[in-house]
Amino acid sequence: MKCDLASQRRAERMMVASVETILKASAAISILVTVGVLYVLITKTFDFFEQIPPSAFFFDTVWTPLFETKRFGIWSLVTGSLLVTSVAMITAAPLGIMASIYLSEFASPKIRGLVKPLLELLAGIPTVVYGYFALTIVTPGLMKIIPHLSGFNALSPGIVMGFMLVPTVSSLCEDAMYKTPRYLKEAAYSLGARKLSTIFLVVLPYARSTIIAALFLAFARAIGETMIVAIAAGLKPNFTLDVRQPIQTMTAYIVQVSMGDTPQQSIEYLTIFAVGATLFLLTFIFHSTSKIILRSRFTVTT
Amino acid sequence: MAAFSEQDFLSTANEMKEVESARVIVGITREEKNAQLVERIFRLLCLSAAFLPLLILAFLVGNTVISGLERIDLDFLTGFPSRFASKAGILPALIGTFYLMLLTTIIALPLGVASAIYLEEYAKDTWFKSLIELNVTNLAGVPSIIFGLLGLELFVRALGLGPSLVAGALTLSLLILPVMITATREALKTVPKNLREAGLALGGTKLSVTLRVVLPLAMSQIITGAILSIARAIGESAPIIVIGAATYLAFLPNGLLSEFSALPLQIFQWVERPQADFVENASGAIVVLLAILAIFNLSAAWLRHHKEKSRGSL
Amino acid sequence: MTQATASTMTTHNLSVRYGKHLAVDQVSLSIHSGQVTAIIGPSGCGKSTFIRCLNRMHDFIAGVEVDGQILLDGVDIYGPSVDPVSIRRRVGMVFQKPNPFPHMSIMQNVLSGFAFTRKRTSKSKEEIAEIALKNAALFDEVKDRLNAPSGALSGGQQQRLCIARALAMEPEVLLLDEPCSALDPISTARIEDLIHTLRTNYAIVIVTHNMQQAARVSQVTAYFLSGKLIEVDETRKLFTNPADQRTEDYITGKFG
Numbered sequence: 001m002k003c004d005l006a007s008q009r010r011a012e013r014m015m016v017a018s019v020e021t022i023l024k025a026s027a028a029i030s031i032l033v034t035v036g037v038l039y040v041l042i043t044k045t046f047d048f049f050e051q052i053p054p055s056a057f058f059f060d061t062v063w064t065p066l067f068e069t070k071r072f073g074i075w076s077l078v079t080g081s082l083l084v085t086s087v088a089m090i091t092a093a094p095l096g097i098m099a100s101i102y103l104s105e106f107a108s109p110k111i112r113g114l115v116k117p118l119l120e121l122l123a124g125i126p127t128v129v130y131g132y133f134a135l136t137i138v139t140p141g142l143m144k145i146i147p148h149l150s151g152f153n154a155l156s157p158g159i160v161m162g163f164m165l166v167p168t169v170s171s172l173c174e175d176a177m178y179k180t181p182r183y184l185k186e187a188a189y190s191l192g193a194r195k196l197s198t199i200f201l202v203v204l205p206y207a208r209s210t211i212i213a214a215l216f217l218a219f220a221r222a223i224g225e226t227m228i229v230a231i232a233a234g235l236k237p238n239f240t241l242d243v244r245q246p247i248q249t250m251t252a253y254i255v256q257v258s259m260g261d262t263p264q265q266s267i268e269y270l271t272i273f274a275v276g277a278t279l280f281l282l283t284f285i286f287h288s289t290s291k292i293i294l295r296s297r298f299t300v301t302t
Numbered sequence: 303m304a305a306f307s308e309q310d311f312l313s314t315a316n317e318m319k320e321v322e323s324a325r326v327i328v329g330i331t332r333e334e335k336n337a338q339l340v341e342r343i344f345r346l347l348c349l350s351a352a353f354l355p356l357l358i359l360a361f362l363v364g365n366t367v368i369s370g371l372e373r374i375d376l377d378f379l380t381g382f383p384s385r386f387a388s389k390a391g392i393l394p395a396l397i398g399t400f401y402l403m404l405l406t407t408i409i410a411l412p413l414g415v416a417s418a419i420y421l422e423e424y425a426k427d428t429w430f431k432s433l434i435e436l437n438v439t440n441l442a443g444v445p446s447i448i449f450g451l452l453g454l455e456l457f458v459r460a461l462g463l464g465p466s467l468v469a470g471a472l473t474l475s476l477l478i479l480p481v482m483i484t485a486t487r488e489a490l491k492t493v494p495k496n497l498r499e500a501g502l503a504l505g506g507t508k509l510s511v512t513l514r515v516v517l518p519l520a521m522s523q524i525i526t527g528a529i530l531s532i533a534r535a536i537g538e539s540a541p542i543i544v545i546g547a548a549t550y551l552a553f554l555p556n557g558l559l560s561e562f563s564a565l566p567l568q569i570f571q572w573v574e575r576p577q578a579d580f581v582e583n584a585s586g587a588i589v590v591l592l593a594i595l596a597i598f599n600l601s602a603a604w605l606r607h608h609k610e611k612s613r614g615s616l
Numbered sequence: 617m618t619q620a621t622a623s624t625m626t627t628h629n630l631s632v633r634y635g636k637h638l639a640v641d642q643v644s645l646s647i648h649s650g651q652v653t654a655i656i657g658p659s660g661c662g663k664s665t666f667i668r669c670l671n672r673m674h675d676f677i678a679g680v681e682v683d684g685q686i687l688l689d690g691v692d693i694y695g696p697s698v699d700p701v702s703i704r705r706r707v708g709m710v711f712q713k714p715n716p717f718p719h720m721s722i723m724q725n726v727l728s729g730f731a732f733t734r735k736r737t738s739k740s741k742e743e744i745a746e747i748a749l750k751n752a753a754l755f756d757e758v759k760d761r762l763n764a765p766s767g768a769l770s771g772g773q774q775q776r777l778c779i780a781r782a783l784a785m786e787p788e789v790l791l792l793d794e795p796c797s798a799l800d801p802i803s804t805a806r807i808e809d810l811i812h813t814l815r816t817n818y819a820i821v822i823v824t825h826n827m828q829q830a831a832r833v834s835q836v837t838a839y840f841l842s843g844k845l846i847e848v849d850e851t852r853k854l855f856t857n858p859a860d861q862r863t864e865d866y867i868t869g870k871f872g
Contacts, residue, residue, distance in 0.1 A: 020509075026420060094351065102348035105348075107352075119355070124595065126537025127539070131573065132366065137362055163358060227570065251445065251540070254447055254544060255540065272544075283444065288440065
């Protein structure tokens with residue numbers, strides 16, 4: 001009898017150990033993914049810089065790797081991305097912050113419970129559909145009121161992207177504002193404050209770091225956005241600050257090359273990785289800053 | 303004995319929204335009137351900010367659905383792409399999306415759940431655990447197109463899988479893995495600690511307690527998370543464009559290594575065409591895509607609601 | 617020191633209802649400038665609810681019904697033409713848990729009442745802050761770091777900061793809702809000393825669950841039980857020779 005039990009336990013322990021190893025290995029895959037991404041981007045970018053000197057990449061504003069005369073100035077694509085992102089942030093920031101003020105300070109619990117999930121809907125629409133909206137509805141609409149607006153431009157996808165990012169901003173901010181401790185608001189009211197003063201002088205400062213983190217997060221998402229700009233912003237690199245003109249973003253360029261037939265070892269193929277690396281770096285900086293701010297918030301509670 | 307202490311009332315009112323009690327009629331002093339006016343205007347502005355995106359979305363979606371519904375008929379749903387817009391259909395794209403969904407679920411779900419179980423139930427607070435958690439957080443912020451680049455080099459080229467269904471599914475799985483892990487961990491967290499302790503006290507191994515106690519209780523929330531993650535993957539076009547999914551597929555995918563198309567990709571391809579009737583096709587495909595997503599999201603919502611109701615009796 | 621006009625706050629048959637629960641039952645009580653009125657009673661007796669009526673803090677809670685009158689210098693503060701905000705500028709409050717604004721410096725905290733209400737004053741901001749901090753017995757400890765964040769202060773100092781903040785608004789009445797219950801004995805003693813010096817210029821009401829404290833700081837004590845005002849009298853008399861048996865039971869520790 002005892003023999004049976006002992007061997008049963010041994011078999012059980014072996015199985016448990018092997019299952020644990022499998023689980024551990026699964027978790028480790030996320031590390032492998034990051035390693036994979038970094039490896040691919042770094043090696044291909046190095047291959048790129050073997051053929052193209054970094055100065056041509058960083059100190060030129062014209063990007064024509066697909067043309068006869070090839071120039072590799074990244075700034076064309078970077079400004080394209082930043083232009084659309086700026087329009088998106090100008091749209092999303094005020095709308096998102098004001099919406100979160102409404103939801104946390106003014107709305108009844110019923111309305112809050114209704115509107116919050118509806119705003120999440122905005123985030124759930126596939127970006128290719130937003131691109132369709134931007135190109136077929138928003139741009140023609142804007143063309144009626146803005147003179148010289150080109151069919152492809154930075155304004156239309158920027159605005160659409162901004163609307164898409166409102167829930168990103170508002171859900172984080174609303175959460176922080178709602179959690180303003182009651183005793184702080186009581187102190188303000190007891191000194192004779194009214195609601196508006198309390199919102200601006202107590203609630204918003206309390207939520208300040210979350211608001212900043214939310215904006216950084218939205219910024220990171222905007223730069224990394226692909227389909228809206230690929231459809232509505234244009235596929236022609238353009239170093240300009242005029243939002244009415246067509247531009248190409250880093251993401252749209254990668255799409256453009258991927259759609260075509262590019263030989264594997266060609267310089268054109270390598271460009272998508274150089275651009276991808278630039279994109280990765282930019283989004284990583286903003287995304288990480290956002291997470292760091294959010295994390296530090298919870299260790300500095302009064 | 304008082305039935306409840308006054309502290310209950312003073313602390314349950316955690317919302318300090320100004321209430322107009324019947325006794326109080328304010329607004330006589332000019333300062334008060336001005337202040338109330340300013341507050342009302344501000345409130346209106348903020349309310350508009352909350353509702354404006356919704357209204358615009360409703361307008362845009364409504365517009366698209368109206369033109370899309372006109373286009374949809376049986377031929378559209380069962381047809382193949384064509385140079386002629388009126389003859390074009392979305393069947394390969396639909397089938398491609400379906401297979402993609404299926405494969406992605408098969409790959410990502412076990413992987414995500416296993417990782418989450420390890421992180422939540424097994425891992426001790428070491429550098430290794432922090433490293434994994436850091437990775438999951440960072441990967442969640444990487445643009446989807448970068449995953450496309452990874453998939454292109456790793457699955458399509460290095461592993462030689464070509465621009466195939468399985469390459470696409472692998473790429474999408476990696477994309478939604480962080481989200482899946484996070485959602486599953488949240489689900490596992492909802493199971494109270496004392497239930498695990500009870501299982502262990504009865505002589506169960508950690509594995510058996512996890513499988514027989516924790517997982518069953520967390521299952522519906524895990525599935526909800528999985529449904530939402532897959533829904534997100536369905537809508538992604540950037541990564542699959544980069545790995546080379548076909549934008550014009552004249553046949554149905556026939557195997558894991560087959561070339562494939564997908565619904566968002568088909569939409570993209572049609573939107574890119576200047577002709578108006580291709581744009582109309584795009585709207586039809588969008589309606590189908592949104593319908594599929596609606597089914598997914600509604601199922602997830604239903605599951606969540608159903609679970610809450612039955613949990614109440616726990 | 618501000619020469620406040622001698623103020624009186626009087627409640628007539630004040631009742632407060634939360635839904636079906638009657639928290640305060642027909643309380644008629646007067647408080648006067650120049651003296652400290654202590655309110656004592658077991659937990660749940662309605663003393664915190666009562667004091668929060670005096671600056672209309674109940675306006676912020678839904679489902680609260682207030683009946684009866686509260687007169688500040690003869691005018692009902694719940695009257696139809698009364699702006700509650702104006703009441704709160706005349707009736708200051710210090711809360712149980714010190715609540716300085718963490719994102720403001722010490723100086724900004726003291727002056728925060730002016731930031732909220734845009735109240736006008738002839739004195740300079742520095743003057744107001746200095747006077748208020750001196751009146752709250754905090755100035756010497758913080759005069760070199762007025763711009764430091766308020767979170768760096770100890771609990772007792774934070775509470776004195778909250779008192780300074782309330783005093784800066786030059787109220788007529790000062791409501792103290794268990795101001796020392798979150799503090800250590802030394803800080804408590806300092807604040808009790810402070811209350812002594814403040815009473816000449818303000819009408820002070822202090823809610824406390826500590827009978828010894830009530831005996832130390834107040835001239836008049838009111839005993840509440842289950843929402844009713846059982847007895848109010850000169851402090852010395854209430855504690856040595858209470859008129860009501862229920863009061864005696866409480867102060868001799870038979871319950872509560």
